[in-house]
Amino acid sequence: MFNRVQAHLQKELAGIREAGLYKNERVIVTPQGAEIKVKSGEEVLNFCANNYLGLSNNPKLVAAAKEALDSHGYGLSSVRFICGTQDLHKKLEAKIAEFFGTEDTILYAACFDANGGVFEPLLSEEDAIISDALNHASIIDGVRLSKAQRYRYNNADMADLEEQLKKAQAQRFRLIVTDGVFSMDGNVAPMDKIHALAEKYDAMVMVDECHSAGVVGKTGRGVTELFNLRGKIEIITGTLGKAFGGAIGGFTTGKKEIIELLRQRSRPYLFSNSIPPMVAAAGIKMFDMMSETNELQDRLHENTAYFTQKMMAAGFDIKPTASAIVAIMLYDAKLSQDMAAKLLSEGIYVIGFYYPVVPKGQARIRVQISAAHKREHLDKCIAAFTKVGKEMGVIKG
Numbered sequence: 001m002f003n004r005v006q007a008h009l010q011k012e013l014a015g016i017r018e019a020g021l022y023k024n025e026r027v028i029v030t031p032q033g034a035e036i037k038v039k040s041g042e043e044v045l046n047f048c049a050n051n052y053l054g055l056s057n058n059p060k061l062v063a064a065a066k067e068a069l070d071s072h073g074y075g076l077s078s079v080r081f082i083c084g085t086q087d088l089h090k091k092l093e094a095k096i097a098e099f100f101g102t103e104d105t106i107l108y109a110a111c112f113d114a115n116g117g118v119f120e121p122l123l124s125e126e127d128a129i130i131s132d133a134l135n136h137a138s139i140i141d142g143v144r145l146s147k148a149q150r151y152r153y154n155n156a157d158m159a160d161l162e163e164q165l166k167k168a169q170a171q172r173f174r175l176i177v178t179d180g181v182f183s184m185d186g187n188v189a190p191m192d193k194i195h196a197l198a199e200k201y202d203a204m205v206m207v208d209e210c211h212s213a214g215v216v217g218k219t220g221r222g223v224t225e226l227f228n229l230r231g232k233i234e235i236i237t238g239t240l241g242k243a244f245g246g247a248i249g250g251f252t253t254g255k256k257e258i259i260e261l262l263r264q265r266s267r268p269y270l271f272s273n274s275i276p277p278m279v280a281a282a283g284i285k286m287f288d289m290m291s292e293t294n295e296l297q298d299r300l301h302e303n304t305a306y307f308t309q310k311m312m313a314a315g316f317d318i319k320p321t322a323s324a325i326v327a328i329m330l331y332d333a334k335l336s337q338d339m340a341a342k343l344l345s346e347g348i349y350v351i352g353f354y355y356p357v358v359p360k361g362q363a364r365i366r367v368q369i370s371a372a373h374k375r376e377h378l379d380k381c382i383a384a385f386t387k388v389g390k391e392m393g394v395i396k397g
């Protein structure tokens with residue numbers, strides 16, 4: 001049997017390569033950070049990590065993780081509800097609720113699981129999910145796992161959302177779901193308008209804060225801070241794997257009855273292992289640090305504003321961003337790949353994206369800014385973009 005499958009797989013793989021969509025892993029031999037070293041020996045500046053607050057290799061988090069290894073061991077060998085809940089998990093859940101101004105929190109192994117396990121227990125075929133067309137893959141998969149009626153609206157298009165809400169009046173309960181920040185453009189979901197439509201058409205709201213938590217809002221509390229909606233959104237999901245230290249772990253936080261039901265019925269929670277104690281302990285430390293100072297958020301906001309202004313002044317076409325994601329528009333797929341390769345040889349690690357990851361004719365290089373970037377890192381990146389941009393005719397020489 002495998003002979004035939006093997007031939008089939010080889011053909012599939014060849015097709016992926018021919019389409020130019022084959023994903024290679026670049027091996028890094030240092031901790032994650034602004035300056036990294038790759039296996040081939042080059043040292044590069046990293047502008048493509050979700051390490052927004054620069055916490056991925058923060059000494060205080062490393063120390064907290066090491067301490068927890070000694071005090072709480074390595075792993076739990078159990079799901080939460082059997083014998084996999086330590087004091088650290090409960091404490092981290094409380095810290096997350098405090099951070100977002102919500103009532104309760106449930107942890108998952110990843111936000112992929114949080115999104116995969118949130119819809120099915122809460123909504124049935126009598127209900128409706130109204131989902132932004134650009135929502136993350138994990139939301140799309142989670143919606144598929146539920147029996148609710150599905151409605152889709154164009155990205156951040158409030159007229160379309162309203163149309164869908166009108167149609168969804170046929171159902172019992174309605175849930176609007178959106179990413180807080182969309183990862184390809186860096187735009188923020190218009191939560192004020194979404195919330196107003198939810199009130200008008202009697203719906204709940206869920207927001208995935210993976211790219212917005214720690215980043216958006218004056219103190220990094222995410223889109224509910226930015227739009228003055230703290231405590232008013234029923235469901236927030238997020239990850240510990242981006243701004244919040246970058247290790248692993250996800251969560252759903254929000255109304256207490258929702259969280260309570262998820263603890264009873266959410267399959268990735270019931271049937272998958274607890275996060276390791278060292279991750280929980282470092283997470284607690286991280287939220288303690290956030291409650292003491294906004295230094296990292298302030299630096300991230302400054303860095304993003306500085307980078308965006310300088311790049312626009314250099315003549316680059318940049319999507320308006322309200323996050324730490326800066327899309328440098330090139331429109332041409334091959335150009336995006338060639339330019340990213342040239343930038344790498346200049347010591348700048350960025351990724352070019354093109355169809356089907358972004359719409360046809362919308363190829364770009366996505367830059368992700370971090371609080372870990374020093375002014376000289378940003379200047380070096382801007383200089384490299386300017387040099388390569390001129391060479392390739394993207395900006396005027």
Ligand SMILES: *Cc1c(COP(=O)(O)O)cnc(C)c1O
Nearest residue numbers: 110111112136208210239241250
């Ligand atoms: C990264 C991301 C996820 C997945 O988070 P993990 O914790 O890595 O599984 C989910 N949703 C969005 C919007 C994301 O950007």
